[in-house]
Amino acid sequence: MDKVYTLGIDIGSTSSKCAIISDGVNIESTHIIYKGAGTDGMDIVVKEALEDLNMEPSDIKAIISTGYGRKSFEAADKTMSELSCHAKGASFIFGPIKTIIDIGGQDAKVIRLDDNGQMQNFVMNDKCAAGTGRFLEVMSNVLHVSLDDFGKYDEEAEDKAPISSTCAVFAESEVISQLARGQDVRSIIKGIHQSVATRVAGQAKRIGVTPKVAMTGGVSRNMGIVRALERELDVDIAVSDNSQLAGAFGAAIFAYEYYLKSMKGD
Amino acid sequence: MSNVEAKPVRAKDLLGAIVANHYQSAWDAKNAGEKVGWCASNFPQEIFETMDIKVVYPENQAAAIAAKGGGERMCNTAENNGYSNDICAYARISLAYMDVKDAPELNMPQPDFVLCCNNICNCMIKWYENIAKELDIPMILIDVPYNNDYEAEEDRIAYLKGQFDYAIKQLEEITGKKWDEKRFEEVMEISQRTGRAWLEATGMSKYEPSPFNGFDVFNHMAVAVCARGKKESAEAFELLIEEFKQNIAEGKSTFRGEEKFRILFEGIACWPHLRHTFTELKEAGVNVVGTVYADAFGYIYGNTNELMQAYCSTPNAISFERAVDMRLKAIRETNCDGALIHINRSCKQWSGIMYEMEREIREKTGIPTAIFDGDQADPRNFSEAQYDTRVQGLVEVMTANKEAK
Numbered sequence A: 001m002d003k004v005y006t007l008g009i010d011i012g013s014t015s016s017k018c019a020i021i022s023d024g025v026n027i028e029s030t031h032i033i034y035k036g037a038g039t040d041g042m043d044i045v046v047k048e049a050l051e052d053l054n055m056e057p058s059d060i061k062a063i064i065s066t067g068y069g070r071k072s073f074e075a076a077d078k079t080m081s082e083l084s085c086h087a088k089g090a091s092f093i094f095g096p097i098k099t100i101i102d103i104g105g106q107d108a109k110v111i112r113l114d115d116n117g118q119m120q121n122f123v124m125n126d127k128c129a130a131g132t133g134r135f136l137e138v139m140s141n142v143l144h145v146s147l148d149d150f151g152k153y154d155e156e157a158e159d160k161a162p163i164s165s166t167c168a169v170f171a172e173s174e175v176i177s178q179l180a181r182g183q184d185v186r187s188i189i190k191g192i193h194q195s196v197a198t199r200v201a202g203q204a205k206r207i208g209v210t211p212k213v214a215m216t217g218g219v220s221r222n223m224g225i226v227r228a229l230e231r232e233l234d235v236d237i238a239v240s241d242n243s244q245l246a247g248a249f250g251a252a253i254f255a256y257e258y259y260l261k262s263m264k265g266d
Numbered sequence B: 001m002s003n004v005e006a007k008p009v010r011a012k013d014l015l016g017a018i019v020a021n022h023y024q025s026a027w028d029a030k031n032a033g034e035k036v037g038w039c040a041s042n043f044p045q046e047i048f049e050t051m052d053i054k055v056v057y058p059e060n061q062a063a064a065i066a067a068k069g070g071g072e073r074m075c076n077t078a079e080n081n082g083y084s085n086d087i088c089a090y091a092r093i094s095l096a097y098m099d100v101k102d103a104p105e106l107n108m109p110q111p112d113f114v115l116c117c118n119n120i121c122n123c124m125i126k127w128y129e130n131i132a133k134e135l136d137i138p139m140i141l142i143d144v145p146y147n148n149d150y151e152a153e154e155d156r157i158a159y160l161k162g163q164f165d166y167a168i169k170q171l172e173e174i175t176g177k178k179w180d181e182k183r184f185e186e187v188m189e190i191s192q193r194t195g196r197a198w199l200e201a202t203g204m205s206k207y208e209p210s211p212f213n214g215f216d217v218f219n220h221m222a223v224a225v226c227a228r229g230k231k232e233s234a235e236a237f238e239l240l241i242e243e244f245k246q247n248i249a250e251g252k253s254t255f256r257g258e259e260k261f262r263i264l265f266e267g268i269a270c271w272p273h274l275r276h277t278f279t280e281l282k283e284a285g286v287n288v289v290g291t292v293y294a295d296a297f298g299y300i301y302g303n304t305n306e307l308m309q310a311y312c313s314t315p316n317a318i319s320f321e322r323a324v325d326m327r328l329k330a331i332r333e334t335n336c337d338g339a340l341i342h343i344n345r346s347c348k349q350w351s352g353i354m355y356e357m358e359r360e361i362r363e364k365t366g367i368p369t370a371i372f373d374g375d376q377a378d379p380r381n382f383s384e385a386q387y388d389t390r391v392q393g394l395v396e397v398m399t400a401n402k403e404a405k
Helices: A040-054 A082-094 A135-145 A148-158 A170-179 A183-209 A222-235 A245-263 B011-031 B045-052 B060-065 B069-080 B091-102 B124-135 B154-175 B181-206 B215-226 B229-249 B271-283 B304-311 B320-334 B354-365 B384-404
Strands: A005-011 A018-023 A026-033 A063-066 A099-103 A108-113 A119-124 A213-216 B037-039 B113-117 B138-142 B261-268 B286-291 B339-346 B371-372
Touching: A005 A040, A005 A082, A018 A245, A018 B037, A018 B045, A018 B384, A026 B154, A040 B138, A040 B320, A063 A135, A063 B060, A082 A108, A082 A213, A082 B384, A099 A183, A108 A183, A119 A183, A119 B037, A119 B060, A119 B371, A119 B384, A135 A170, A148 A183, A148 A222, A170 B045, A170 B229, A183 B091, A183 B354, A213 A222, A213 A245, A213 B320, A245 B069, A245 B339, B011 B113, B011 B215, B045 B181, B060 B091, B060 B215, B060 B271, B069 B091, B069 B215, B069 B271, B091 B124, B113 B124, B124 B138, B124 B181, B138 B320, B154 B304, B181 B215, B181 B229, B181 B286, B181 B320, B215 B229, B215 B271, B215 B286, B261 B320, B261 B354, B261 B384, B271 B384, B286 B320, B304 B371, B320 B354, B339 B354, B339 B384, B371 B384
Parallel strands: A005 A063, A099 A213, B037 B113, B113 B138, B261 B286, B261 B339, B339 B371
Antiparallel strands: A005 A018, A018 A026, A099 A108, A108 A119
C-alpha cells in the first residue's frame, strides 16, 4: 500500500517550520527558515521539504497550517492553533507528557495535557513581550551576542546579574547600565535568562506544573533558559533537537487524522 | 390605500427607540433650561426617575463612541490633556468629551451636576470628582463599600439609606424638583418589572440552543442601564421574552448558524473590536450563553431596605466568594462548554481578580478557559491575532471534550 504523506507548517512570527510525515508517524522531511509570517518563508520551507522527497504538492494528501501566520497559507486544508499542534507534536517527540512550555518569537504558552496527550487547558502570556523570544532578541542586539551563543555564555557565567525589569524596553536600559558598570556579559545573559524564567514560571504555576515537562519552540534551543526554568520550577524539563519543530509535527499528524476522517466521509 | 401590512413591532426596535428617546429627552430638558446630570451606571436610578430629573450615562456614551470607532481619538484627547493611558478608557473618553463637547458618534448634553455611585467602580470617584471640579458643578456621591461579607448587613444598609436621603435633599436643592413618596413606590414597581423581565429574558440562554445570540445582551443592556425605571423598558423586555419563547418553540435563534459550543464571556465587551470578537466566535459556532452583565442590571427587591441591599450587590461590590458563585451559577445553569475571559486593561477592579477567578472556574467546573487581553474602549489594547489563537485553542479543547464524551 502506498504511503500517505501529510504536511504540517508552523508559520511563526520569526521563523517558518515545515514537516512532511508519512502514515502519521514517520518523519520524512523537515525544514526551518528564519523568515516568519508576512514573508516568503512559508513557501520556501514547503518547496524545500518537497524537493527533499522529490515530490509535487499534489503528492501531499492533507496540509494543516498553524502558528501566527496560519491563516495566510492558502494551500492548507485547515488551520489549527499552535496550542493543539504543540501538544500533539510534543507528545510525538517526547512520548507521554503532562506539561509543555512553549516559548516562541512573540508568545509564551504553558499547556496541560491529559493522560491521552490531549490538551486540557492552556495559559498564554499577556500582550507584553516579556518572557518571549522577542525579549531575548532585543537583549541579543544590545549585547552584540548571537542568540545561538546565549546558552554557552550562561553556562560559563560565574554569577548572575540581577535584571529586575520585565519590560523589554526597561530591561534594555538596565542591561546597558550593567554594561556601563563593567558587568560581565555572561552574568548579564544569565540574569536575562532568570528574568524570562521567572516570568514564564509564574504563568506555569497558574495552571499547575505536572511532570513530565517538555519544552518546545525556538527558545528551547537556549539551554540557559531551560536550566533557569528547571531551577525556577524545580522540575526536569525535556528538550530535543526537534523541539522547534513540535508545532509542524503536530500539524502534520493532525493533517493525517484529517485525511483519515475525510476518507471515511466524516 | 396600501395593501402592505404593517411589520410587527420587534423588541429590538423598541429597545433602540428607548435609548434614542432617553438621549433626546435629556436634550429637550437641557434646552428647556432644566438641570441635567451625568450619572454612574449603577446609581439608584429610582431617585431621579421619581423626581423626573433627566440624567445621561457617560459609561453608555463611552461604549457607544468606542463601538463606533471614536475611542482612540477621544483617548488621545484625554492623554494630550495630561491623563495617563493607564486609567480607564471610559473615564478618558468622558473626560475628553467634557473638554471637546462633541463626538459625532454620540452626543449628549453637558452636565449641571454629577451623580456617582462606586458600587461598579471605586476609581470612578476620581473621574467624577475631576468633572465636578473642572466644570465647577456639584457632585453627589453614594458610597457603597466593598462587601467582604456575602450579604450586605444592616449597618451597611443604614449607611446607604442615610446617603440615599441626603442625595434626595441635594437633588431637590440643585433642581428645584420635589421628592414624592407615592411616585417612588410606582417607580420601584416599574423597576422591579423591568428587572424581572431583563433577568427572565437573559436567563433564557439556558435553553439549547439558546434562543438568542449572546452578543445581543451587550446591545440590549443599554436600556437596562439607562431606563430601568420606565414602563416602556419593562414592556420592551417583556416583548423580548415573548420573542425568545417563540424562538424556543420553533427551534430558532438570533444566533445565526449551528450553536456548536456554549460559553461564558467574562468581563465587559471589547467595544472597539466587537465585530471581530463576535465574528471569530460565530465562525466557530460558539454562542455566548453566560454573562455577568445579565445579573448586574437585574435589580430585584421588595422594599426600600432590599433596594439598598440590591445596590450593594453589583458585581464589583460583592465579595470574591460571591463573585465566584455568580459565575459558577451562570456556567451551570446555561451548561457552558468553556469560558472566555477578557482581561480588560481599562478595568483594574474587574480584571484584577480574573486570574484567580479563572482558576476557580476551571477547577470547580472542569470546563476549559482562555484568557485574552483587551479593553472596553481603547482599541490599542487588543490584538486580533492573539485573540484568534486563544479562541481557536479554546474551541479545539471544547471539540476534543465533546468527541471524548
